Amino acid sequence: MTIEIQDLAYTHPGGTTGLHVPQLTVQAGETLAVIGPSGSGKTTFLNVLSGLLRPDNGSIRVNGIAVDALSRRAAQVYRADSVGYVFQDFGLLDYLTARDNILHPFRIARGRRVTPHARNRANELAKALGIADRLTHRPAQLSHGEKQRVAICRAVVTDPKVLLADEPTGNLDPDTAALIMDHLLTARDRLGATLVMVTHDHSLLDRFDRVLDFRDLWRSGA
Amino acid sequence: MNGIAYLAWRHTHFHWLRSLTLVLVMATLITIPLLAEVLTRAAETRMMSRAEATPLIYGSAGAPLDLTLTAAYFRGDIETPISMEDYDWLIASRLADLAPVHVAGTSRSIPIIGTDFEYFRLRGLTAAAGRLPVSLGEVVLGAEAAQSLGVAAGELVTSDVNQVFDLAGAYPVGMLISGILEPTGTPDDGAILTDLKTGWIVSGLGHGHEELTRQTKAALLLKGAGGDAITANASLPTLETISADQLADFHFHGPSETFPLSAVLVFPFDEKSSALLRGRVEARDTAVQILRPTDQIRGLMENVFQVKSVLQGVMLAVSLAALLAMALVVWLSVQMRRREFDVALRLGAGPGLPAALVASELLLLLTAAVIISLAVTWSAALMEDQIAQLWFRNG
DSSP states (O other): OOEEEEEEEEEOTTSOEEEEEEEEEEOTTOEEEEEOOTTSSHHHHHHHHTTSSOOSEEEEEETTEEGGGOOHHHHHHHHHHHEEEEOTTOOOOTTSOHHHHHTHHHHHSTTOOOOHHHHHHHHHHHHHTTOGGGTTSOGGGSOHHHHHHHHHHHHHTTOOSEEEEESTTTTSOHHHHHHHHHHHHHHHHHHTOEEEEEOSOGGGGGGSSEEEEHHHHHHTTO | OOHHHHHHHHHHHHTHHHHHHHHHHHHHHHHHHHHHHHHHHHHHHHHHHHHHTOOEEEEESSOHHHHHHHHHHOOSOOSSOEEHHHHHHHHHHTSEEEEEEEEEEEETTEEEEEEOHHHHHHHTOOEEEEOOOOSTTEEEEOHHHHHHHTOOTTSEEEOOOSOTTOTTSOOOOEEEEEEEEOOOSSGGGGOEEEEHHHHHHHHTSEEEBOOOOTTSOGGGBOTTOOTTOOOBOTTSOBOSBOOGGGGGGEEEOSOGGGOEESEEEEEESSHHHHHHHHHHHHHHOTTEEEEOHHHHHHHHHHHHHHHHHHHHHHHHHHHHHHHHHHHHHHHHHHHHTHHHHHHHHHTTOOTTHHHHHHHHHHHHHHHHHHHHHHHHHHHHHHTHHHHHHHHHHHO
8 A cells, every 4th residue: 555645744732743744655565664763753653644643734645545534433444454553562462362362353343253264364374473383372471572473463464454563673682573573574575565664673774665764854844 | 252242251251350359249239139128028928927827916915016926926935924814714705716825945945835726726737747746745846846956756855944043943844746747937837836734844833753652752751741741852853754654743733724824816706706805805904915916017027127228228328339449440440451442442443442341341240240149039039938937036
């Protein structure tokens, strides 16, 4: 999915400027790394991309859909159908097994249910990411690397076309971080999805097609 | 199972201790008022049924409720008994069937009631095993009393010593169990019934000992008793059991018309007889009374229901406090799960998910609590007989 942004601005409820992106186009299947200091608006950028926050100004179109103009209900459908999300803290539910965590999007989105096809898809993904034997375990029984792989499976199980990742390697050692990066890129390849990933790990930047540095955006007078 | 229900089930199952605590609190809040209602209604039904089966009670003036509870429910005793003279006066009126009641004592805390054969007829009591008592020293046990004492027809039952330090008081008396009554769900189930004379022996008004003759050991006789009279002293052994071969050795001292009765159950032939009898009793003597048990029990139950209303008010306050505590637990739980809900929102859930999830969990816990409450109440209703007996005995 192509992402097209024009003069995007978001101001926090307190009045401070949260984000300003003058112009940006990410082609379908491209990978984009977003870097910048804390508080520069990286996570806000992902929230706007996912339709959780509505910008004050400008436009954002994902595959032709005006995300900034979506109603709350439509934004919810857009997130459920088109967006996959990976978190720094994994965001796994402690009371569910790894398999149930992967299938979680099917249980919480309106109109969706866990079908045999969804189960097969979850098993396939778990096998591809090397956690097939951990599916009956709860998060507390998994290593950080395994937790993040479960989270990646959960993000891609619905076949989204936009994959958003908010510092997914932030809590991992370098080797595991590289492995998780491999898995994310593999998943992106399989889906043909666009990957937008916020990261502080500069050693990973050469693996992305493009890098968006929010420090530059602020310097450019945003 | 839909997604929300599944998540609710997994969450409550994972946090089982918290869930169990909430279920028990909810079950308690539901069960106590429900159980109180069921049990008081059951008790009222039983109490009123017994009262309605006893049209009138004649006894000494005093607390009418005490007289009713003693005569119809065998609970406690009255301080001032009436005498056999009163009973004879009632017989002479020819206006009612009569059944004398004498609370004679206890056997392992089970009341021993002296009465006559009319009592069994008027109450419709029949023997399930053995037969009704026909001679001195025989008793028949209510079904629950027999079970409680662990005895059967043909065995002996012994009265309690009620005044350990009173040497002149009643001694324990062994009596033959002639039969066990069919259970009736009334206070008769928890009583030992015998004839009036046996009851008086249990009370210490009659006794048995070897016949005194000139050959009786001198140590057993009062010194200085001269003439033809032979008088024993206190060391003369009394008979411990009323058995067939010793019947002749039991006797009473004093005129029989002065022997005591706790009350007389009065079954008037008709309404006119009832009115006449009540009028005559009121005109006869201020030291006695005749009353309708239904009036007394209705008054008692009104008091019980008033107490129950107060308890319900207290329970309501406690319930509100418990509900507030539960609301706090739920609120804290929601606060702790904010990250979970935030993740769900990013994964495509609607804004109503947290409320739907919490509501589903509460519904699940409430369902479990209601099932427990109904099971407890249903079990209590099934044990209505035993509970009613407890009510009759201890209530």
